Amino acid sequence: xxxxxxxxxxxxxxxxxxxxxxxxxxxxxxxxxxxxxxxxxxxxxxxxxxxxxxxxxxxxxxxxxxxxxxxxxxxxxxxxxxxxxxxxxxxxxxxxxxxxxxxxxxxxxxxxxxxxxxxxxxxxxxxxxxxxxxxxxxxxxxxxxxxxxx
Numbered sequence: 001x002x003x004x005x006x007x008x009x010x011x012x013x014x015x016x017x018x019x020x021x022x023x024x025x026x027x028x029x030x031x032x033x034x035x036x037x038x039x040x041x042x043x044x045x046x047x048x049x050x051x052x053x054x055x056x057x058x059x060x061x062x063x064x065x066x067x068x069x070x071x072x073x074x075x076x077x078x079x080x081x082x083x084x085x086x087x088x089x090x091x092x093x094x095x096x097x098x099x100x101x102x103x104x105x106x107x108x109x110x111x112x113x114x115x116x117x118x119x120x121x122x123x124x125x126x127x128x129x130x131x132x133x134x135x136x137x138x139x140x141x142x143x144x145x146x147x148x149x150x
Contacts, residue, residue, distance in 0.1 A: 043105045045080065054115060054133040056080070058107075061127040062100075070122045070131055076111040078120070078133065114138075 045058045058080060060068060068082040086102035089095060111117060116134045123130050 043080075043107060045107055045109075047109065049135075051135075053135055054111065056109070056129075056131040056133075058129040058131075059127060060124070060129050063124075063127065065124040065129075068124065068129060070120070070129075072111075072117045072120055073108075076113075076115065076117055078109045078111055078131065079106065080108075080129070080131065081106040 043058055043060065045056055047054065047056050049055075056078070060082065063082060063084055067084070068080070071079045071081075073079055081104070083104040084102045111133060114135045116136055119134045121132045
């Protein structure tokens with residue numbers, strides 16, 4: 001469900017999700033041409049939680065790992081960013097259609113308290129970025145049996 005209308009940049013943000021930090025900027029894209037703004041600027045990322053880790057997966061077809069940045073900022077914020085450059089048009093070429101998107105993207109996610117932010121790992125294979133954030137092991141409460149006399 002989109003809580004912010006698509007006329008304001010097309011971002012689908014859920015204000016009720018405490019982990020989503022996609023914030024609508026009314027001036028975003030105001031001073032760039034329409035051609036530079038594209039769907040690539042809003043990369044879709046899946047986030048799943050397993051018993052051992054939080055796993056983020058992003059489809060980034062055509063990008064090399066050198067063109068993508070994964071960082072953990074202060075306040076336990078995972079930031080994934082990058083840019084796909086637009087192909088330069090040569091004078092002797094005539095483009096009939098341009099559908100592949102280009103531009104910058106930036107996504108931020110607030111990590112929960114159980115995330116080990118010092119052990120984050122990222123890998124990229126076949127255009128899919130996978131970021132794994134291990135979780136702190138939950139301490140099981142110690143149960144002390146009490147002998148019943150009688």
